[in-house]
Amino acid sequence: MSGQNLIIYKFNELYQILEELGLDLNFKITYTDNENYLSDSIKNLNNYLVISNKKYSAIDNQFVLDNGPINIFKLLEKINIEFLKLQFNNQSKVKVNNYIIDLNSREMLTRDNKLKLTEKEINTITYLSKSDKPVSIHELQEKVWSYQSDIETHTVETHIYRLRKKILNTFNDKDFIISEKNGYQIK
Numbered sequence: 001m002s003g004q005n006l007i008i009y010k011f012n013e014l015y016q017i018l019e020e021l022g023l024d025l026n027f028k029i030t031y032t033d034n035e036n037y038l039s040d041s042i043k044n045l046n047n048y049l050v051i052s053n054k055k056y057s058a059i060d061n062q063f064v065l066d067n068g069p070i071n072i073f074k075l076l077e078k079i080n081i082e083f084l085k086l087q088f089n090n091q092s093k094v095k096v097n098n099y100i101i102d103l104n105s106r107e108m109l110t111r112d113n114k115l116k117l118t119e120k121e122i123n124t125i126t127y128l129s130k131s132d133k134p135v136s137i138h139e140l141q142e143k144v145w146s147y148q149s150d151i152e153t154h155t156v157e158t159h160i161y162r163l164r165k166k167i168l169n170t171f172n173d174k175d176f177i178i179s180e181k182n183g184y185q186i187k
């Protein structure tokens with residue numbers, strides 16, 4: 001699990017202990033007690049965890065260690081579990097244009113709005129977003145709907161029509177899914 005960054009914030013005692021063990025740990029450890037430095041540091045990091053001995057509301061990806069003493073192996077286990085949770089949550093969010101698609105909660109999000117989607121709608125959006133050319137109705141039937149010989153093309157067209165209408169009503173975006181002569185596309 002390379003690329004993991006453990007930032008100890010205003011908890012020098014823990015930093016000293018982990019720094020001594022640093023060669024045996026599979027994450028980079030840094031210490032800071034400066035909030036501005038912390039903010040600047042995490043802007044450029046994807047995989048980080050901030051450990052402190054009390055909760056700070058302005059900090060994301062925070063693990064609070066406020067009930068010590070703790071066995072060092074239990075602590076390392078908890079840290080690794082927190083990194084796994086972060087990795088799971090990061091993998092569940094897909095950025096499509098100006099939207100975040102949360103695969104776990106089946107929501108399409110912007111800073112101001114969120115839209116609940118069905119599993120087929122999520123699958124349609126993610127499939128279309130991965131293609132750099134228009135996707136035919138036949139291909140959507142096969143890949144998203146697991147093609148059934150009795151499915152009619154208007155089923156796919158109706159689903160996309162309704163999805164486009166939901167997106168228009170929630171986000172006022174009429175150009176999210178574009179209808180081309182060869183099929184549908186998200187640009």
